Amino acid sequence: MSEAKASIDKETVEQVAQFGGEHYKYGFTTEIDMDRVENGLSEDIIRFISAKKDEPQWLLDWRLDAYERWLTMDEPEWAHVDYPKIDYQDLCYYAAPKSMEDGPKSLDEVDPELLKTYEKLGIPLIEQEMLAGVRKVAVDAVFDSVSVGTTFRDELAKEGVIFCSFSEAVKEHPDLVQKYLGSVVPKSDNYFTALNSAVFSDGSFVYIPPGVRCPMELSTYFRINEANTGQFERTLVIADKGSYVSYLEGCTAPMRDENQLHAAVVELVALEDAEIKYSTVQNWYPGDVDGKGGIYNFVTKRGDCREDRARISWTQVETGSAVTWKYPSCILRGDGSSGEFYSIAISNNLQQVDSGTKMIHLGKNTSSKIISKGISAGRSSNCYRGQVSVHPKATNARNFTQCDSLLIGDKCAAHTVPYIEAKNLSAVLEHEATTSKISEDQLFFCQQRGLDAEEAVALIVNGFCRDVLQNLPMEFAVEAQKLVGISLEGSVG
Amino acid sequence: MLDAQSHFEQIRDTLPGDGQARAATLAAAEAVGLPTRRVESWHYTDLARLLKSGEATGVRTVDFAGVKALEAHFENGLLHGEPQAEGLSVAPFSNTIAHTEAPSPDTVMASYNHALAQNGLTAEVSGTLAQPLVIRTSGTQPVHLAHKISLAAGAKAVLVDDHMATGYANVVFDIHLGEGAELTLLRSQQAGHQVGLSRVTLEQDARYKSVAMISGGTLARHEAHVTLKAAQAHAELHSAVLGHGLSKAATHADFTYVIEHQAADTSSNTSAYNVLDGNARGVFQGKIIVRPDAQRVDAQMQTRAMMLSEGAEMDAKPELEIYADDVVCAHGSAIGELDRDALFFLRSRGLDEATARQLLVAAFLEQVTTHIDDEGLSEIMRQLVDTKINTLLGNLSGEVSS
Numbered sequence: 015m016s017e018a019k020a021s022i023d024k025e026t027v028e029q030v031a032q033f034g035g036e037h038y039k040y041g042f043t044t045e046i047d048m049d050r051v052e053n054g055l056s057e058d059i060i061r062f063i064s065a066k067k068d069e070p071q072w073l074l075d076w077r078l079d080a081y082e083r084w085l086t087m088d089e090p091e092w093a094h095v096d097y098p099k100i101d102y103q104d105l106c107y108y109a110a111p112k113s114m115e116d117g118p119k120s121l122d123e124v125d126p127e128l129l130k131t132y133e134k135l136g137i138p139l140i141e142q143e144m145l146a147g148v149r150k151v152a153v154d155a156v157f158d159s160v161s162v163g164t165t166f167r168d169e170l171a172k173e174g175v176i177f178c179s180f181s182e183a184v185k186e187h188p189d190l191v192q193k194y195l196g197s198v199v200p201k202s203d204n205y206f207t208a209l210n211s212a213v214f215s216d217g218s219f220v221y222i223p224p225g226v227r228c229p230m231e232l233s234t235y236f237r238i239n240e241a242n243t244g245q246f247e248r249t250l251v252i253a254d255k256g257s258y259v260s261y262l263e264g265c266t267a268p269m270r271d272e273n274q275l276h277a278a279v280v281e282l283v284a285l286e287d288a289e290i291k292y293s294t295v296q297n298w299y300p301g302d303v304d305g306k307g308g309i310y311n312f313v314t315k316r317g318d319c320r321e322d323r324a325r326i327s328w329t330q331v332e333t334g335s336a337v338t339w340k341y342p343s344c345i346l347r348g349d350g351s352s353g354e355f356y357s358i359a360i361s362n363n364l365q366q367v368d369s370g371t372k373m374i375h376l377g378k379n380t381s382s383k384i385i386s387k388g389i390s391a392g393r394s395s396n397c398y399r400g401q402v403s404v405h406p407k408a409t410n411a412r413n414f415t416q417c418d419s420l421l422i423g424d425k426c427a428a429h430t431v432p433y434i435e436a437k438n439l440s441a442v443l444e445h446e447a448t449t450s451k452i453s454e455d456q457l458f459f460c461q462q463r464g465l466d467a468e469e470a471v472a473l474i475v476n477g478f479c480r481d482v483l484q485n486l487p488m489e490f491a492v493e494a495q496k497l498v499g500i501s502l503e504g505s506v507g
Numbered sequence: 508m509l510d511a512q513s514h515f516e517q518i519r520d521t522l523p524g525d526g527q528a529r530a531a532t533l534a535a536a537e538a539v540g541l542p543t544r545r546v547e548s549w550h551y552t553d554l555a556r557l558l559k560s561g562e563a564t565g566v567r568t569v570d571f572a573g574v575k576a577l578e579a580h581f582e583n584g585l586l587h588g589e590p591q592a593e594g595l596s597v598a599p600f601s602n603t604i605a606h607t608e609a610p611s612p613d614t615v616m617a618s619y620n621h622a623l624a625q626n627g628l629t630a631e632v633s634g635t636l637a638q639p640l641v642i643r644t645s646g647t648q649p650v651h652l653a654h655k656i657s658l659a660a661g662a663k664a665v666l667v668d669d670h671m672a673t674g675y676a677n678v679v680f681d682i683h684l685g686e687g688a689e690l691t692l693l694r695s696q697q698a699g700h701q702v703g704l705s706r707v708t709l710e711q712d713a714r715y716k717s718v719a720m721i722s723g724g725t726l727a728r729h730e731a732h733v734t735l736k737a738a739q740a741h742a743e744l745h746s747a748v749l750g751h752g753l754s755k756a757a758t759h760a761d762f763t764y765v766i767e768h769q770a771a772d773t774s775s776n777t778s779a780y781n782v783l784d785g786n787a788r789g790v791f792q793g794k795i796i797v798r799p800d801a802q803r804v805d806a807q808m809q810t811r812a813m814m815l816s817e818g819a820e821m822d823a824k825p826e827l828e829i830y831a832d833d834v835v836c837a838h839g840s841a842i843g844e845l846d847r848d849a850l851f852f853l854r855s856r857g858l859d860e861a862t863a864r865q866l867l868v869a870a871f872l873e874q875v876t877t878h879i880d881d882e883g884l885s886e887i888m889r890q891l892v893d894t895k896i897n898t899l900l901g902n903l904s905g906e907v908s909s
Contacts, residue, residue, distance in 0.1 A: 431824070451834075
């Protein structure tokens with residue numbers, strides 16, 4: 015075992031021990047003056063949000079059209095999740111810190127209370143502090159409905175990289191936004207995208223110019239703070255010809271008794287020879303041991319390999335949320351394009367996860383790879399749902415899928431629902447799935463070496479997830495490994 | 508396409524049992540209508556469209572007449588000959604199979620069957636049947652059959668479902684295996700439009716094996732619900748599809764299984780092998796359910812498809828739904844074309860291309876026929892495969908229609 019590995023394992027174990035009673039360390043709330051609209055959804059609210067953001071007419075029309083379509087749609091029921099009906103009129107669709115109203119010009123003007131919040135979450139927004147680190151990561155921090163600040167913008171601008179909040183992008187780069195918004199995920203794609211398209215408040219916008227390799231990792235940190243608020247953010251990443259970007263996303267929310275809705279849309283566009291690597295560590299508040307509270311995470315993420323040899327890779331670590339409904343997908347349109355999906359989904363207590371991916375092979379010589387590791391503990395339910403579809407013109411398409419489920423305890427459930435569709439003779443599609451529990455032998459072996467049951471489980475689970483953890487950027491991988499241990503807290507013994 | 512209501516009026520007087528109850532069941536089914544692609548369990552089989560457009564045809568390649576067997580022959584729904592043997596008791600058809608559920612899009616075909624069932628074999632096996640029992644279905648008329656087969660504790664039987672009817676057929680098998688009973692069901696469909704459902708329950712130590720071969724006909728939908736109710740029950744379901752034909756005459760073969768492990772220490776093994784030529788479409792949907800407390804279950808499921816032409820399509824959906832932790836469940840799926848390396852290997856040994864291809868396809872399907880223990884029957888199935896492959900690869904391969 016390498017030294018680095020040993021220290022990481024040690025850290026995992028320490029971390030598990032450290033959080034003995036406290037399961038969710040991000041559960042605090044920030045007391046801050048908020049500007050929020052009344053609960054309820056109507057054309058007026060949409061006009062209000064649009065006016066608040068000073069948006070052009072086309073975007074308002076776009077929102078209103080989405081809203082009209084949403085009214086005619088039904089909430090999807092096919093997922094293997096069960097939750098009380100959401101009252102969409104009892105939600106707040108816009109909440110922003112009051113201090114953001116005058117639009118602070120730089121991070122120095124941002125309410126210190128906000129900065130403290132992010133500091134507490136371990137997300138430094140002060141650039142100087144970051145310089146001490148090994149690698150630089152530019153951060154866009156989204157607090158409820160608005161972006162509070164984006165770091166390293168100037169340095170990125172030197173390379174021509176645009177990294178800013180969605181609202182700013184609408185103002186400063188309207189052509190790019192208008193060209194690409196909704197081009198991967200149409201507004202009426204499904205119930206939640208229509209809702210998001212109507213009321214989305216902020217998010218991140220990234221544009222990498224041709225031939226540029228983004229000099230640092232870009233990252234967005236989402237924080238829901240207000241009670242009874244829905245968060246509807248929109249992320250749009252465009253990698254122009256021959257460019258490369260690695261993008262990270264993190265999210266947390268306070269511990270609250272009621273459920274909160276998070277319905278985001280993420281669109282990725284990769285042009286010729288471009289590569290996008292998108293990593294998520296999702297750690298929304300999962301609810302307590304009895305399933306009270308927690309976030310409903312209904313997210314639509316899709317990447318479009320629009321031109322030849324484009325590459326998109328999704329890596330996700332899903333540990334939070336009461337209910338997750340999420341299928342990061344790749345449309346492999348360009349010839350020779352490739353898509354990857356690496357996922358760890360952990361559910362404990364009464365969490366419900368229905369997550370997976372779609373790989374749609376349209377171009378010739380396209381390839382895709384899916385590695386999914388589902389871990390269910392407590393009384394939770396964990397479902398992998400994925401589709402691999404090879405269209406008639408996608409000659410020489412290749413797919414390899416592996417989805418493994420690990421069950422911890424006899425009250426949890428694990429499901430696998432793959433859809434495999436081949437409409438081309440030359441397609442080679444392989445799919446493997448297994449379900450098992452942690453073997454007594456492995457546990458015994460670890461315990462014999464002096465680890466207690468919980469440490470042993472964390473260690474074994476980390477091993478089970480290794481294929482996916484390896485694909486995370488370094489900082490994230492360490493964080494994710496700790497999370498794996500913490501999420502399974504209390505699942506054994 | 509079958510007009511169920513007028514078909515009912517036509518045959519009403521000949522149907523046994525309570526006509527009122529049948530009319531009510533039919534009305535309930537008609538209110539739901541034929542399943543469409545929007546119904547999850549019928550996602551890949553658009554029944555209404557297939558029944559409308561597909562040509563019901565079939566060529567008899569082999570028959571089971573050469574095998575020494577007991578036979579029940581249903582021609583256009585009429586039973587010729589009643590099988591008689593020691594350990595077998597056959598009762599007149601009465602349509603008394605309990606049917607209480609209100610039809611949903613998932614179960615509506617069973618409701619149609621219940622409303623329109625005109626005949627069926629009601630048999631009880633109490634010992635070991637010395638010969639296979641063949642249920643032969645032939646004719647050109649639309650037909651609804653409901654078979655009820657039950658094996659007493661310790662009974663053993665081999666059942667053959669020889670489907671040669673060229674018209675529309677809706678066939679339900681209700682099968683119950685008592686403690687320690689063993690049943691092998693061999694199914695062959697060479698013609699027609701068949702929508703089939705088998706509901707199988709297994710008691711302790713019972714063993715069920717089904718081997719199905721679709722070699723003709725334009726629609727074959729075989730749905731099986733297998734419930735393992737007590738310890739040491741074991742179920743095996745193996746299927747082979749030799750799909751061929753162009754556009755409307757193409758085979759559409761759909762195997763949809765739900766295998767439910769209700770008790771601990773039960774096991775199941777499923778495999779599906781599809782060879783698809785012309786515009787044939789193979790569908791495999793298999794769901795393994797392990798109920799809470801059904802510990803130490805071993806469930807395996809494999810799907811394989813070999814695509815022989817540009818116009819063919821394969822859709823697979825192998826599902827796991829697991830509620831117990833001490834289980835070993837796995838599924839695998841592989842879809843691809845004929846292995847070029849293997850082809851090269853055989854050609855380098857002096858075989859011509861056609862022979863090499865035939866050999867590889869035969870070897871692929873051999874993995875299903877090998878599960879037939881009865882020598883006579885397994886020989887017939889091999890013969891069927893060989894003859895079909897011969898005509899298929901001789902004539903059709905490479906032809907495309909879109």
